Amino acid sequence: MNDSSEEAAAARKALAEHPSDEAEKRRQYVAANRDRIRELNRLWRSEHLDRARELNRDSMRRAAARRHREAEVRARGRERAKRWRVEHPERRREYQQRWVADNRDKVREYYNRYYEAHRDEVNARAAARRDADPERTKQVTRQWAERNKERRVELQRNRRSDPQIYQSELEANAAARRLKRSLSRAGLPPKLLHATTAAERRANEREADAYFNDPARPEHVRQFTVFAESLTEHMLKSGARMREFAEAYAETRARMGLPPMSVENIVYARAVEIVAERMRRVDLLIGRDVAAAVRSTQAEATRFARQKQFDSLVRTVVAHVQRNGVRLGVDAEMENRARSRRGIPSLPGEALIAQFAMHEVIERAPRNSLTLEDARAAARLVRLHIAVSKGSRRAVIDEQERRRSLG
Structure with missing residues (x-):
């Protein structure tokens, strides 16, 4: 008994003196006996199930506590870093600039990787920034063109190196010259072209998409069509009678000392009110639709008269x-x-x-x-x-x- 105690003490002493050797031996043993260790663990768990579950619960509690402590440490670190960034904005900016200057390759790699994964979003944000300040965009474009004249020439040369593109440009220029000569011989002014910027084209596309992709558009068009036709029919049928009433109403206002009102406005205001009351639905119509219907009715009434x-x-x-x-x-x-x-x-x-x-x-x-x-x-x-x-x-x-x- 004393001999075994002495051997155990000697083993512990050797382990304390040479921990790396003992750990290496243990790793070698585990690597060589994985199946045996797994079988022994399974047998022990089957024989001591309650103890295994208790140990498992203790391990999970320790792991959860450890994760909680690590999360608190990270949160405190983030809070300290946030306070430091707020308290030292200049040093933060200097550090960022210095890091970017020292890691150009990493920054370019990060940007390229993000751009490949989010190409449409990046392009949309860039277009939105350009559209938000078109004058600034034009200024930046002119400045870039002034700084990169040779680069522009090279880009144009590369583009025209394609035979199809070059031939299409020649044909377009020749057609424009022929049209100019034809208009000049006929005594007509030259063709007027409105140069549309990319921002204007994108705005037009957005408005067109919003108009044609609106799910309520068919019902809106139906309401407008029915309203305009009903207003025209009502004015052609009862316009004279309504005009007599409007003239009498305007004269009454004048006798009472009230501000004058246009007879035409009185007539169409009352006509719009009558037609809107008779229609089943007018909830999608706006003031612009009513104004357009009034203009259409006025033109049709003039043509009819x-x-x-x-x-x-x-x-x-x-x-x-x-x-x-x-x-x-x-x-x-x-x-x-x-x-x-x-x-x-x-x-x-x-x-x-x-x-x-x-x-x-x-x-x-x-x-x-x-x-x-x-x-x-x-x-x-x-x-x-x-x-x-x-x-x-x-x-x-x-x-x-x-x-x-x-x-």
Whole structure:
């Protein structure tokens, strides 16, 4: 017993004196007997399950406590570093600049690795910075071009080294010169081009995507279309009555000393209110949509009033010709005689009759929406009607003479 105690004490003393040798021997033994050690551990665990579980729980508690202590140490370190960065901003900046200067290769490698993994995000952020300050972007571009003239020439030379690109540029330049010469020979101004920057193109693309990819766009378009059509229909049907009410309302405001209001604004404000109340849904319409619908209705109402006055003028002139055809024919014949005496070429009788009838009717016919071109078009229609009527009368007379000759 004493001998074994002495041997154990000697072993412990040797281990204390030479720990590295004992650890090396243990590593060698474990590496050579992994299966045996695993089997012994399994047998011991099966025979001492409760003790194994207790040891496992103790180990997990120690590991959790160790992780907690390490996390607290790291948190305190981060807090100290944060306070130091706040208290010493200049030294922090100097350290960063010095580290970047001493580790250019690492910085370039980190940037390239990040760019490869996040290419779209990096490009989007760069484009957003350029779009946020276009003047600064232009200034930086000009400065780079001034500093790198040879580099620019080299880039252009490399680009034009591609035969297809070079040929396409030559064809585009030749087409532009041909267009310029053609416009000059025709007496037309040169083609005007608006140079659009990349920032403007990206803004236009974003607006187009937002417009066409909006899931509510079909319903929005439907509401706008129905609203505009309903407003136009209502104004064409009840515009005159609503205008009378608006004029009376404006006069009442003037008598009461209130600020004046445009009759047109009163009419369309009330029309918009009526149409919006009748529609099932107008929740997607905004002020710009209402303004566009009002402009469309005003244009359609103007066109309708113009067409109505034009048709009324043509009917009135045709009726005047039918009632006073003999007198107008005599006047046309006398006019041609007078023109022949003065050596002026004669005009067709239908043209003179239409002209005389138009002058006699135009003064008393409503024409506030008509233009000079509309009056000329009405005269051409009247002349055509006279020619057709005269041809019909001539055909009737010829048929009567043919029957008398046969009878």
